[in-house]
Amino acid sequence: MKHQTIRFERERAYPMPVSEAWRLLADTDHLNRAIGLPAVEFSALPDPLVRRARARVFGVVPVRWREFPFDWIRERRYAVLREFDSGPIARMVVGIELQPMAPGVTVRSYAECTPANVLAKAFGGVIKASVADTLDFCDRYLSRKQAGQPDPAPVPRGRPAVDRGELDRRLGQLAACPVRAELVSLLRERIL
Numbered sequence: 001m002k003h004q005t006i007r008f009e010r011e012r013a014y015p016m017p018v019s020e021a022w023r024l025l026a027d028t029d030h031l032n033r034a035i036g037l038p039a040v041e042f043s044a045l046p047d048p049l050v051r052r053a054r055a056r057v058f059g060v061v062p063v064r065w066r067e068f069p070f071d072w073i074r075e076r077r078y079a080v081l082r083e084f085d086s087g088p089i090a091r092m093v094v095g096i097e098l099q100p101m102a103p104g105v106t107v108r109s110y111a112e113c114t115p116a117n118v119l120a121k122a123f124g125g126v127i128k129a130s131v132a133d134t135l136d137f138c139d140r141y142l143s144r145k146q147a148g149q150p151d152p153a154p155v156p157r158g159r160p161a162v163d164r165g166e167l168d169r170r171l172g173q174l175a176a177c178p179v180r181a182e183l184v185s186l187l188r189e190r191i192l
Helices: 018-026 028-034 120-146 164-175 181-191
Strands: 006-014 041-044 051-057 061-067 071-073 077-084 089-101 104-115
Touching: 006 120, 018 028, 018 089, 018 104, 018 120, 028 120, 089 120, 104 120, 164 181
Parallel strands: none
Antiparallel strands: 006 104, 041 051, 051 061, 061 077, 071 077, 077 089, 089 104
């Protein structure tokens, strides 16, 4: 039985130039970590235009797919096709489209999912959430920018323990060097 492709799509307007939106969203590894998607491991295949990818959904469920080259039009759109080896999803195309609109840009985030079986409905909420999370990422970026804070570096879910005493001692040493004090506090914020 052939399953119909399902499209999840959301869009929002942002008061930033297209170039800034592109810079923010084109670093897909950073974006994926920031919205909570699992880290992906890649390996080469005989076809130089396709690579093998694998990840663990929810940290435990192994997922494998073939990933085709991104379709990029700089500062306009990108999309990537993934064909899954097994599981409830057969194919997925994930992408971003940017539309210049005065005084900024409209960002459209989408995922087109072709189910492999009826279990795909169980993953619909996760896929839909990642589409919305991409726009929420833009919201958080603008809030931090307005507050004068940097875009946070994504951190793994299982963060290692930090020896705060040792961190403070080393940051104290750094602060004694010719380094701007605000950079030391920003470094502490990123580490913790």
